[in-house]
Amino acid sequence: MLLRQKIKPPGQRPDAVKKAVPAALKSGQYPLCVISQPFGSGKTVFISRYVREHGIQVLWYNLDSTDNQEYLFLEYMEYLFSQIPGRNPQRGVTAWGGEKFEIPSPERLRSLLGGASEALRAGGERYCLVIDSFETITGDGINAMMDQMVKYRPDELSIILITNREIPGFLLRPILNGECLALGGETLFWTREETREYMFRELPESGEDQAGWVYGQTEGWPAGIVLLTRYLRQCAGKWDWDEIFLNTYLGDYLDEALSERGIEGDLWEFIISTAVPRDFTGEGGMAALEDERFMEHLHRVFHGNLFLQYQEGIYHYIPFFREYLVRKCAQNRKQEILSRLLTFYVKKREYIRAVRCGLDGRLTEQLSGLLGLCGRELLREEHLRLLGEALDFLEEQEVEMDLESLETAAQYAYAAGRYSRMESYLNQGDIQFGKENRFSAYRSLYKAFLHLREDRERYGTQINNALFFLKENGLAVPYLREQDREALKELDAEYMALEQKSGIRLLVNPFGTFRALLPDSGKALSWRTKKGRELFAYLVEMKGKPVERKQLIKTLWPEEIPDNAVAMLHNMIYSIRKELSAYHLEGLIRYQDRRYSLPVEMIQQEFSDLEEISRMVEAGTAEQLRGKEERFERYWGRYLEDIDNQWSEELGNYYDRIFEKGCRLLGDSYLGEGNYERAEVFYRSAAQLDPYSEELEEKRLECYRGMGDYRQMKRQYEAFEKVCIKDLDGPPSPVLETFYRKCSREAGKNQ
Numbered sequence: 001m002l003l004r005q006k007i008k009p010p011g012q013r014p015d016a017v018k019k020a021v022p023a024a025l026k027s028g029q030y031p032l033c034v035i036s037q038p039f040g041s042g043k044t045v046f047i048s049r050y051v052r053e054h055g056i057q058v059l060w061y062n063l064d065s066t067d068n069q070e071y072l073f074l075e076y077m078e079y080l081f082s083q084i085p086g087r088n089p090q091r092g093v094t095a096w097g098g099e100k101f102e103i104p105s106p107e108r109l110r111s112l113l114g115g116a117s118e119a120l121r122a123g124g125e126r127y128c129l130v131i132d133s134f135e136t137i138t139g140d141g142i143n144a145m146m147d148q149m150v151k152y153r154p155d156e157l158s159i160i161l162i163t164n165r166e167i168p169g170f171l172l173r174p175i176l177n178g179e180c181l182a183l184g185g186e187t188l189f190w191t192r193e194e195t196r197e198y199m200f201r202e203l204p205e206s207g208e209d210q211a212g213w214v215y216g217q218t219e220g221w222p223a224g225i226v227l228l229t230r231y232l233r234q235c236a237g238k239w240d241w242d243e244i245f246l247n248t249y250l251g252d253y254l255d256e257a258l259s260e261r262g263i264e265g266d267l268w269e270f271i272i273s274t275a276v277p278r279d280f281t282g283e284g285g286m287a288a289l290e291d292e293r294f295m296e297h298l299h300r301v302f303h304g305n306l307f308l309q310y311q312e313g314i315y316h317y318i319p320f321f322r323e324y325l326v327r328k329c330a331q332n333r334k335q336e337i338l339s340r341l342l343t344f345y346v347k348k349r350e351y352i353r354a355v356r357c358g359l360d361g362r363l364t365e366q367l368s369g370l371l372g373l374c375g376r377e378l379l380r381e382e383h384l385r386l387l388g389e390a391l392d393f394l395e396e397q398e399v400e401m402d403l404e405s406l407e408t409a410a411q412y413a414y415a416a417g418r419y420s421r422m423e424s425y426l427n428q429g430d431i432q433f434g435k436e437n438r439f440s441a442y443r444s445l446y447k448a449f450l451h452l453r454e455d456r457e458r459y460g461t462q463i464n465n466a467l468f469f470l471k472e473n474g475l476a477v478p479y480l481r482e483q484d485r486e487a488l489k490e491l492d493a494e495y496m497a498l499e500q501k502s503g504i505r506l507l508v509n510p511f512g513t514f515r516a517l518l519p520d521s522g523k524a525l526s527w528r529t530k531k532g533r534e535l536f537a538y539l540v541e542m543k544g545k546p547v548e549r550k551q552l553i554k555t556l557w558p559e560e561i562p563d564n565a566v567a568m569l570h571n572m573i574y575s576i577r578k579e580l581s582a583y584h585l586e587g588l589i590r591y592q593d594r595r596y597s598l599p600v601e602m603i604q605q606e607f608s609d610l611e612e613i614s615r616m617v618e619a620g621t622a623e624q625l626r627g628k629e630e631r632f633e634r635y636w637g638r639y640l641e642d643i644d645n646q647w648s649e650e651l652g653n654y655y656d657r658i659f660e661k662g663c664r665l666l667g668d669s670y671l672g673e674g675n676y677e678r679a680e681v682f683y684r685s686a687a688q689l690d691p692y693s694e695e696l697e698e699k700r701l702e703c704y705r706g707m708g709d710y711r712q713m714k715r716q717y718e719a720f721e722k723v724c725i726k727d728l729d730g731p732p733s734p735v736l737e738t739f740y741r742k743c744s745r746e747a748g749k750n751q
Contacts, residue, residue, distance in 0.1 A: 007080055009060040009130075010048045017194045017222070021050050024181050031158045032150060032180035034171050038305040039164040039257045040223025041188040044132055047160055057127045059083060068139040078112055084127060086119040109148050117154035128158045135165040135261070146170050165261070166303035189220030202229050217319045221307070224250070224320050241323045254324050261304075270297040271306065275325035276337045278356055279316035284348075288341040335361045342366055351377050355390055368399050375408025379415070379479040387412050403429055407438065411479040414446050422446065441469045442478050449484045460491050461582035468581030472574055495584035505585055508540050509606040511655075512637035516540075518583060519604075528575040531556060534643050535572050536598075539589070541651070544600030552596065558646050607636070614655075617662040622669035625662055632663050633681055635688045660689045667699060676706035692728060694736045701743055710747035713740075 019042070025033060037043050051058045059080040067073050120127065137143065146161075147170035153159060161171065167182060174180035190198070195218075196211040203210075210232060218224035227250045235243065245251035263271065273289050274280060286294045298315070302308045307321040317325065326334070338361030345354035351374030358367030367390060371378070378387040391409050394401065401409060406429040413422035429439035445466035448459040470477055480488070506525075507517040514537045516525045527533035538555055539547065553565045562568060573596070577586045590597050607613075613631060616624045625632075639655040640648040663686035670679035680703035687696050697720050704713035717732075717740045724732050731737070 002076060002079055006062045006064070007060060007076060008062075009051075009058055010044055012048070012052065013045055017190050017198055018049075019046060019188055019190075022181075022183065022187065025050065025183070026054070028158075030179065030181035031153065031155070032171065032174050033158070033160045033183065034167050034175075034180060035160070035162050035183040035187070036167050036305060037164060037184065037188050038221065038307055040221060040253070041164075042222045043162045043164070043188060046188055047130060047132075047162060051128055051130065057125055059127055059129045061129070061131050063131065063133045063136050065136045065138075068137060068142060070139070070141045070145065073142050073145065074108060074112070077109075080129070081112055081116045081119075084116055084119045085123050085125075106145075106148060109145050110152055113149065113152045113154060116157065120154050120156035126156050126158070128160060130160045130162065132162045134161050134163040134168065143168060143170060150174060164305050166300075166305070188222065190215075190222055190225060191220060195220065195225055198225065199229050199232075203233050206232060217323075219309070219318045221318060221320070223253070224318075227253070228320070242327075245324060245327070250320070251324060254321070266291075266293065267297055267300065270294070271301060272325045272328045273333070273337055274298075274301075274308075274315070275317050275322045276329055276334050276360075277341050278322075278360065279314050279353075280341065281313055281315070284341055284344050284353075285315070287344040288337045290340070335363065337361075339363055339366065342370070346370065346373070352383060352386065355386060359386075359390055359393060362393070364394070364397050364399055368394055368401065368405060371408050372402050372404030375404060375411075376476065379408065379411050384412065384415055388416060401425075401428070403432065407442075407478075410439070410442060415479050415481065419450070436469065438470065438473070438475050441466045441475070445478065449480075449487065452487055460494075463488070463491065464582045464584065465578055468578050468586050471586075472577065492584075505583075505588065505602045507604050507606060510537065510540070510640055511607070513642045514640055525579055528579070529572065530643075531568075532572045532575050534645060534648070535569075536576055537640055537643055538647065539596060539598045540603060540605075542597065544597055546590075546592065546595035546597040548595050555645070555647055607631070610655075613662065614658050617658045617665065620665065622665040625666055626669070629666055629682075632659065632666055632685055635659065635685060656689050660686045664696075671699065671703065674706065676703040679703050680707075691723065694733055697732070698736055698739055701740060705743045705746065710744070713743060713747070 024030060035043050035047065048060075050056075061076055061080060067076070131146075146168065150159065150170055161168070167175070167184070171180050171182075175182050192212075192215045195215040196208070199206045199211045199214060206229075214225055214228045214232070218228065228244065231244050231250075258268075270289070270291065270293075273291075274285055277284075277288065280288065282295065282298065285298070291297070302310060302315070307318040309316050309318065316322070338357045342354045342357040342361070342363060343366075345351070345357065351370065354370055355367065355374070355378065357363070358370055371387075371390060371394070375387075377383070378390075387408070391412060394405075406425050410422050410425035410429070413419070413425060423443070426439045426443045430437060430443070433439070444462055448462035448466065452459045452463070467477065469475075505519070507519050509515045509517070514533060516536065517523065518525075527536075535552065535556060538552070549566070549569065553561055553569060556569070557565060573589060577589055580586050580588050588598060588602065590599065609628065609631075613625075613628050616628065636655070636659055639652040641652070663682040667679045667682035667686065670676075670682070680700055683696050683700045683703065687693065687700070690696060697717075700716060701713050704710070704716060721731055724730060732740075
């Protein structure tokens with residue numbers, strides 16, 4: 001006996017969301033249509049509304065598993081076609097429901113279609129045959145008959161087939177030939193805006209966050225949205241998946257739907273296993289499951305409308321369905337799958353996916369090692385939340401981190417504003433070194449950025465020092481906030497403006513204590529060691545000429561070269577560059593072709609005309625020296641006085657001789673002209689270097705005599721006499737004494 005419910009169109013039901021009918025379906029240009037959507041998509045409601053609103057004469061057949069019997073399928077088809085005016089039933093047996101055909105099925109079907117075609121042409125009307133729930137058909141016989149029906153379908157009869165599985169094979173050729181419209185994918189899935197409108201209508205107190213969460217979990221699946229909205233109405237906004245599956249019948253609904261699909265055995269194990277990771281690639285899934293039939297199962301699930309999505313090489317289940325599936329998987333199986341997948345992603349250097357696997361599987365050991373391996377990749381704005389989750393988990397598990405993980409953790413803590421945790425991580429790393437290291441550099445850098453507004457000069461210098469250390473040691477700059485990067489640009493611009501203002505970046509005074517000064521502020525550079533100052537002074541003295549490393553070592557240690565001289569030299573150069581880096585001058589010491597040099601155009605000595613003066617003195621031309629005579633009015637000081645080395649001693653002696661000789665030349669020149677006052681100035685300066693010279697003393701006495709200042713002459717001689725007795729154990733020579741007596745008698749006569 002036929003069941004009328006199976007051949008009766010569904011009653012009119014309101015759509016929760018009224019989806020627009022695709023223009024291609026509405027136009028009627030396709031005689032065949034298949035709508036392949038997951039269960040719960042509203043396929044039946046959608047098609048029934050479509051035929052009703054468009055006034056289409058419809059023959060509706062609701063299939064179930066019993067319709068796999070060919071005779072029964074034909075009985076229903078005969079009855080449906082008998083509803084066409086002018087068409088009478090043609091039975092192949094004497095009564096409805098017979099078990100055997102007197103007429104074989106193919107001939108009987110063709111006869112049935114032929115009769116329907118005659119009646120349709122005679123009546124001049126068009127009909128639409130809707131075959132619903134075709135996923136229940138598993139027999140080859142029914143599929144063969146449907147193939148015949150598609151081939152021999154009357155022109156006046158269109159066919160719509162509804163299924164929640166893959167598109168049947170007999171429709172593939174018509175689809176390729178443009179004769180069949182395939183509505184798949186998410187044709188009936190709701191948009192984000194449709195989800196929002198539905199929720200605001202059904203749950204007025206819901207907000208944008210709730211609507212966004214529901215859409216994100218269902219990706220627009222209608223049944224899921226309806227059930228989750230009901231759950232939110234009951235739970236007052238608290239989201240808990242265990243509660244959802246228990247209290248919304250969503251779990252029961254999925255259980256029943258999957259049971260009807262007959263999913264079991266290896267395929268069921270495949271589905272729950274591939275739901276364990278948040279997403280997977282074909283290659284990654286095979287590595288995680290180690291399943292020889294992986295691709296076969298993947299094809300069945302993807303084309304079987306089981307909520308498996310695919311985009312740009314990545315598969316993922318719609319979140320609600322994944323949450324349902326993972327609750328079917330044992331914990332040890334989850335960890336096994338995620339551990340394999342994590343290993344796969346690490347080999348592929350897909351570290352973000354690997355970290356997610358580690359977190360989802362609570363794989364403590366693997367996750368800890370992973371952070372050290374890929375921490376820098378995680379230190380991006382879009383991944384900071386994931387990194388924070390991983391660090392919180394490891395801290396909760398009381399995992400002892402390695403240096404690389406501590407480095408990552410400290411940078412994350414700074415980015416997240418957790419400064420006490422940052423300090424803790426940096427201390428844990430710093431304590432393992434005992435000297436300047438990347439952790440101490442990070443601390444200096446981060447603290448300087450945090451306090452930069454308080455003292456720009458001080459903390460700007462600290463920033464440059466820290467960055468210099470990292471650069472010199474081949475270490476990457478740690479994570480910086482946006483405001484840090486902007487501050488760095490401003491500091492760089494300030495130093496660039498200073499550099500453009502003047503090409504001279506350092507002023508050097510080599511006489512007395514060696515000093516290097518910043519031209520604008522007059523601030524003197526500090527030296528970490530005496531040897532470091534000596535090294536810099538030597539490079540200054542070379543006036544831009546490159547010096548080989550061996551020569552520098554011999555110069556710095558002329559008597560005995562230390563075993564670690566090369567390392568000491570590198571440390572000195574590093575310390576000098578670090579000091580210079582505070583003022584963006586770290587590039588001042590140049591290294592090229594294994595030789596070191598200082599750019600002469602960027603360094604100016606306080607006595608910039610020293611070489612010119614030296615040449616004049618060596619030439620013995622007093623007339624030219626007159627243009628530089630102010631240089632000889634006071635002693636310059638000992639050249640590199642505070643540097644104790646053979647090369648500096650030789651230079652000191654040389655420039656002392658230049659000074660003394662220049663003073664004598666100028667004194668003699670003015671004495672010859674009778675300009676006793678100017679002559680005495682230069683003789684007095686020369687006497688600072690040769691205080692026991694009777695020749696200079698005699699000339700000074702002569703100058704006082706020439707000026708008529710006999711009282712000063714007497715004081716000068718008596719002072720010289722005391723020095724000789726004290727330091728030389730005797731009075732001046734008879735020659736000088738005689739000259740003085742002679743001058744004294746002249747003084748008496750003049751008085």
